[in-house]
Amino acid sequence: MGLDITWAVDWVRRSADVIAEHRVELIRLDRDIGDGDHGENLDRGFTAVVPKLDDLAAGSTPGDVLKLVAMTLISTVGGAAGPLYGTAYLKAAAAAGSESSLDGEAIAKILAAARDGIVSRGKAESGDKTMIDAWTPAVDAAAAAAASGADATAVLAAAADAAEAGAEATEPLIARKGRASYLGERSVGHRDPGAQSTALLLRAAADAASESTGA
Amino acid sequence: MKKIINDPKRVVEESVAGFGRAHADLVRVELEPVHVVRADAPIAGKVGLVSGGGSGHEPLHAGYVGFGMLDAAVPGAVFTSPTPDPILAATKAVDGGAGVLHIVKNYTGDVLNFETAAELAAMDGITVRAVVTDDDVAVKDSLYTAGRRGVAGTVLVEKIAGAAAERGDSLDEVADLAERVNANARSMGLALTACVVPHAGEPSFDLAEDEIEIGIGIHGEPGRERVGLEPADRLVDRLLEPILEDLPFGEGDRVLLFVNGMGGTPQVELYLAYRRADEVLRERGISVERSLVGNYITALEMQGMSITLLKLDDEMIELWDAPVQTAALRWGR
Numbered sequence: 001m002g003l004d005i006t007w008a009v010d011w012v013r014r015s016a017d018v019i020a021e022h023r024v025e026l027i028r029l030d031r032d033i034g035d036g037d038h039g040e041n042l043d044r045g046f047t048a049v050v051p052k053l054d055d056l057a058a059g060s061t062p063g064d065v066l067k068l069v070a071m072t073l074i075s076t077v078g079g080a081a082g083p084l085y086g087t088a089y090l091k092a093a094a095a096a097g098s099e100s101s102l103d104g105e106a107i108a109k110i111l112a113a114a115r116d117g118i119v120s121r122g123k124a125e126s127g128d129k130t131m132i133d134a135w136t137p138a139v140d141a142a143a144a145a146a147a148s149g150a151d152a153t154a155v156l157a158a159a160a161d162a163a164e165a166g167a168e169a170t171e172p173l174i175a176r177k178g179r180a181s182y183l184g185e186r187s188v189g190h191r192d193p194g195a196q197s198t199a200l201l202l203r204a205a206a207d208a209a210s211e212s213t214g215a
Numbered sequence: 216m217k218k219i220i221n222d223p224k225r226v227v228e229e230s231v232a233g234f235g236r237a238h239a240d241l242v243r244v245e246l247e248p249v250h251v252v253r254a255d256a257p258i259a260g261k262v263g264l265v266s267g268g269g270s271g272h273e274p275l276h277a278g279y280v281g282f283g284m285l286d287a288a289v290p291g292a293v294f295t296s297p298t299p300d301p302i303l304a305a306t307k308a309v310d311g312g313a314g315v316l317h318i319v320k321n322y323t324g325d326v327l328n329f330e331t332a333a334e335l336a337a338m339d340g341i342t343v344r345a346v347v348t349d350d351d352v353a354v355k356d357s358l359y360t361a362g363r364r365g366v367a368g369t370v371l372v373e374k375i376a377g378a379a380a381e382r383g384d385s386l387d388e389v390a391d392l393a394e395r396v397n398a399n400a401r402s403m404g405l406a407l408t409a410c411v412v413p414h415a416g417e418p419s420f421d422l423a424e425d426e427i428e429i430g431i432g433i434h435g436e437p438g439r440e441r442v443g444l445e446p447a448d449r450l451v452d453r454l455l456e457p458i459l460e461d462l463p464f465g466e467g468d469r470v471l472l473f474v475n476g477m478g479g480t481p482q483v484e485l486y487l488a489y490r491r492a493d494e495v496l497r498e499r500g501i502s503v504e505r506s507l508v509g510n511y512i513t514a515l516e517m518q519g520m521s522i523t524l525l526k527l528d529d530e531m532i533e534l535w536d537a538p539v540q541t542a543a544l545r546w547g548r
Binding site for chain 2: 031083178186
């Protein structure tokens with residue numbers, strides 16, 4: 001069973017909730033190796049998306065929802081997270097196209113498009129201690145699950161698990177991009193806040209999927 | 216945390232609104248989206264200068280909007296770069312047909328948002344060039360970092376490029392000059408205490424009573440090393456040594472010496488530090504031709520300072536001395 005607009009809208013609402021809930025945790029993680037604005041900025045962005053969901057036209061698709069998220073994040077978040085997440089949702093929206101229902105393969109493609117967008121905007125690679133270190137394992141796990149015939153809900157669950165493990169795995173890394181890179185070796189031992197927020201958002205996507213399909 | 220604020224989420228908007236009322240002779244303030252524009256902008260045929268970045272660094276950047284310096288400033292949330300839409304709005308507001316120069320501090324978020332805004336402006340037929348400042352010697356630049364940070368040298372770039380635009384230079388001439396100033400400026404800072412970002416409500420990092428952080432940026436982000444507190448002369452030496460080696464600065468050079476406060480350090484200490492810096496430069500046969508001392512690019516209430524040296528040529532001196540009339544820098548007019 002594919003995922004439709006109901007899932008996409010529920011994902012956004014859950015994202016806003018989970019980011020608000022973890023706002024202070026993300027601020028703390030960012031404070032350790034950056035300047036402490038990550039939780040505040042994402043909270044501002046997702047809080048701004050929620051009321052706009054009511055304005056979606058009848059017959060809107062998941063891709064329309066993703067595009068709405070992209071435009072809102074770009075115009076409200078600021079910092080590095082605004083353009084990076086904004087690009088991710090924009091590329092995801094393009095990959096979703098005008099399909100009204102997304103199967104496991106489509107979800108895997110959307111996640112890959114999002115990751116590629118972040119890589120091209122931020123020019124970071126795996127191991128640089130950035131959100132890419134959560135996105136890439138998530139994309140790989142989603143692709144593997146889709147290839148083995150998993151449905152959309154199972155693909156998102158695999159992506160969320162891998163993103164969480166990836167976020168945890170940023171702790172021993174030396175930061176090479178973004179503000180944390182100025183710390184060099186002193187960034188070791190701290191989890192990357194962008195990888196952590198990625199894990200939270202993908203978990204919200206998976207939770208919304210299992211709710212929508214009753215799995 | 217004790218601060219003179221109402222709601223942490225409305226700090227920037229309310230502050231910028233107050234700035235607009237206080238300096239209505241110099242600027243006009245737009246709140247949707249937030250940007251500050253020179254009162255007489257756009258000026259036909261003049262290159263427009265736009266800078267911006269996170270709030271909390273006042274008087275940077277809005278304090279430098281006016282005759283002979285910036286045409287517009289775009290304040291983001293505290294310590295967060297602005298989004299592309301206010302940057303685009305500011306760019307459109309100051310375009311007098313001669314193009315617009317974006318002066319961007321090298322922080323990932325600032326660079327990404329200004330790049331996006333420049334792409335949007337180009338679609339509207341506005342020619343934009345960007346100069347990314349990166350004067351901070353505390354950061355070891357390599358392929359594996361985001362590059363050096365743009366810090367206090369940015370103020371000097373804005374003043375000198377602003378004077379060039381005011382005298383009628385073309386966009387390419389103003390941009391090339393801004394790049395030359397940036398290439399000849401080097402800075403290094405230190406913090407005695409952390410600052411408190413309003414929405415975070417707690418200090419940006421933990422520093423013991425007898426510790427200082429060397430090589431800080433302007434966002435309260437930790438620096439590169441932590442040492443015990445030392446007398447002022449030794450602290451000045453710690454900042455100057457890497458600066459002098461880096462360009463390098465040597466005998467016979469003419470420089471502008473800029474001692475900048477981070478917001479929480481009184482002038483008495485900044486001038487005390489200036490005395491030592493000037494002494495060290497004299498000993499090395501470096502001629503201090505111009506100076507600037509005070510809180511010009513800050514990190515909220517952080518105690519600390521940065522030192523910037525700019526290697527001057529005749530044109531830079533002439534443009535530094537040219538009249539400027541802004542809220543935070545004013546002479547000759």
